[in-house]
Amino acid sequence: MNWKKLTHVALAAATLSGIAATASAQGQSCPDDALARTNSLERQIEQRLLAAQQNPPTTQFIPNQDDMFNQVHALFNACPDNTAVNQKLPFMFYSLSQLAESTTHRAAISDIAYIAMMRAKDDLRETIDDEQTSAGRRNLLHEQRNTLMTNLSEFTIPAMATHGVLTGSGFAAFSMQETPNVCPYAPSERFLLLEELEAHRQTTQNAVVGLAQSGYVITEPPLEYRLKALRRACRDHARQITVDLALQWTFIAAAAMETPDGLQINGEPQPSNLVETASATARDFLENSELMREDPFYLDETVSLPERFAREVPMIERTRLANLVRRQLDEIASARRNAQP
Structure with missing residues (x-):
């Protein structure tokens, strides 16, 4: 580096x-x-x-x-x-x-x-x-x-x-x-990358919720540039990071739906289609993640069964997170349909 x-x-x-x-x-x-x-x-x-x-x-x-x-x-x-x-x-x-x-x-x-x-x-x-x-x-x-x-x-x-x-x-x-093109985390530091992703989730969620409580919304994840840079450079983690990008946009869609009169930071009204565009972006990321190759770390069958199980835990958590995002997006879509006259 x-x-x-x-x-x-x-x-x-x-x-x-x-x-x-x-x-x-x-x-x-x-x-x-x-x-x-x-x-x-x-x-x-x-x-x-x-x-x-x-x-x-x-x-x-x-x-x-x-x-x-x-x-x-x-x-x-x-x-x-x-x-x-x-x-x-x-x-x-x-x-x-x-x-x-x-x-x-x-x-x-x-x-x-x-x-x-x-x-x-x-x-x-x-x-x-x-x-x-x-x-x-x-x-x-x-x-x-x-x-x-x-x-x-x-x-x-x-x-x-x-x-x-x-x-x-x-x-x-x-x-x-x-x-x-240089991943800031070495292969032996993959747990540090996963911890960074967790920090992104918590920080964005706190920001979105805090702003919504004050009557404001954001129209894009504030640190999407960092996540995309990590996804480009840390190719073995691209699938996980893409799921996290979907989650970031889901936070925005949910907040926009819950705060229909929310303003942008510059004082302008939020775009009328923010819920739909944020939801569509989240779904695109989710669909893209399913097309990506699996992290080779999870597919190594040369390690012992206990170690293999330990390695599968992050993969299981990623699947759980993807399912959570998908369910949240479905609930947002259903609520929008029911709200139509």
């Missing part, structure tokens, strides 16, 4: 929201005391957040004008190969993003944090997959990776979804613009 190139692209995109890389930061080398600096900044950020909770700041947080952010950002630029530093940076970026009022700033920060997170994940995977790594160390690294990846579901995906709802756009790293 060309993270250095992605860093450049993410920072170029972030410049639009006020987060710019300085020439001096780009030219820095990773300092010998990088981890010590990171730990010190981590403590300072914690203290700053606590103070902000007690006494809200009176000045707006603008990332590239904030000294503490710039120090974290400098470490991000200078230490792309320092796993220990990159494991901490996503949490630090997340904490700093809580000071930002702008959803664009939060999304831009989350895009940079995503790069740091994936850098660290890839480094951890190499050690985990190394046959020379002891079982005890491997278990410890698994725990570290699981903790690291909570940034995706708790920070990056929600921040990007909010930005997507409001603007209909995303940022370079998370949208995989520079690596369109």
Whole structure:
């Protein structure tokens, strides 16, 4: 994965929201005391957040004008190969993003944090997959990776979804613009991809329900670009991701039906045929998923029966999800027919 190139692209995109890389930061080398600096900044950020909770700041947080952010950002630029530093940076970026009022700033920060997170994940995977790594160390690294990846579901995906709802756009790293054919998850990390899909489901559902309660609807999934990018790059998972795309559009169709007077985010009325178009899109994805090849992982008959059963669980869950989507779409269609005069 060309993270250095992605860093450049993410920072170029972030410049639009006020987060710019300085020439001096780009030219820095990773300092010998990088981890010590990171730990010190981590403590300072914690203290700053606590103070902000007690006494809200009176000045707006603008990332590239904030000294503490710039120090974290400098470490991000200078230490792309320092796993220990990159494991901490996503949490630090997340904490700093809580000071930002702008959803664009939060999304831009989350895009940079995503790069740091994936850098660290890839480094951890190499050690985990190394046959020379002891079982005890491997278990410890698994725990570290699981903790690291909570940034995706708790920070990056929600921040990007909010930005997507409001603007209909995303940022370079998370949208995989520079690596369109490279799956961000190795074969041994398939469970991480499934966890990301679950985070997408929960985030979109929460967004759709929350907006509907306020009288608003969205006309397309806010992170569809990410799901389509994953489907293109992670071919073994294409069938699963396509079912999830169908689910995303089903959420929109159901919300539009339940909120017939709902407005779009820009204040305009929702399209009169939104329920029908969203339902049709969901059905198209569902039908396409049935034509796709099965994930070879599920078809491997060389493994033991217990392991084969364990491997079949995600496939069973995918079938259950597809049936749920199909049933929901049928109920929406029936309700629309019954509502006609």
